[in-house]
Amino acid sequence: MATADKEKKLKEGWEGISRFFRANSLWMLMYCTGCCAIELPQAMTSRYDMERLGMGPMATPRQADVLLVTGYLSVKTLRRVIYAYEQMSTPKYIVAFGPCTINGGIYHDAATVIKSLDQYLPIDVYIAGCMPKPEAVMNGFQDLIDMIKDKTADGWKRYRDNYDWYKQNQIESLGELRIKDEYHE
């Protein structure tokens, strides 16, 4: 009993330490799908400088922690975003920008643009604003960091636990998840 208790405590301690380091060193994969992406350069460069939060850009999904989905997603893009998300290693987080990812925004009636991203992928933080100002972007990132520290950024666990539900939604809207175009033939 005592040893099990000890082990549990040790494990929690380690998790706490790794959460601390995770929260302070986040690598972003920027999937700049829509116009919201235009606010990222300001947030990244000297004026707002997100590097001071410990965030930096990463080139490949496998090495990234945060997936930024900046705006509307056509079905064609969503298919590729799902690829990118599933390639990332856990723990992984998604930050979604703008009303386009929340309810379709101004593209709510477009035939090729999805309405609500959380039907297909788990979202940890939404940033409101069409497009969100750099202050809002920074605020969203700070929220994400706080959520990682207090264990509420659990989107990747939700995705793992409700995998079938997410897959079913994806297939319902996309038909097929495999990318089949002439460049992949």
Next chain:
Amino acid sequence: MSKINMQLKELTENVGKSYSVLQVDYPTPNQAALDFQPGDVHAVLAYLKGQGFRQMSLLSCVDWIEDGQFQLVYLLFNWEAGLRLQVRTRIDRANPVFTTVTGIYPGAKYYERDVHEFFGVEFNGNPDSSKPLFLENWDDMPPMRKDFDPQAYSDRKYKAREYKTDFNTKAGEGQ
């Protein structure tokens, strides 16, 4: 409106001598829009290519649903003189078939795919024209036709977020 480019005017007159032009328009001083019968389009395009209109910038399509017609618009550009031409023709909407112009402008290959995808016009002689270009797994009528309802398609296909309504506007409010 400033004066119409003399060279362009001369050119449209020359075209009119050999082919029956149904209508001439000058949307801007260096741009002319000429309407032809479908049968004349290829000959006209070949002639114009010889007159310096080396580039076909775009093939566009307009859905005139009330007339029951599609209008094909070939946009040509002359780099030396800085002139633009629209060569337009109307085809039957119920049976939208046209002949490819890839023999004259090879780049039309992709524009024809585009028009086929979004309007459903078949291009005889272009074996690629029915391949999808932008849309993936499209399962409805070509989406740029006027009788396509994008809202209905979107509602059917993509799940919307559900809201609790906590504020109801009175009549006339929040319009």
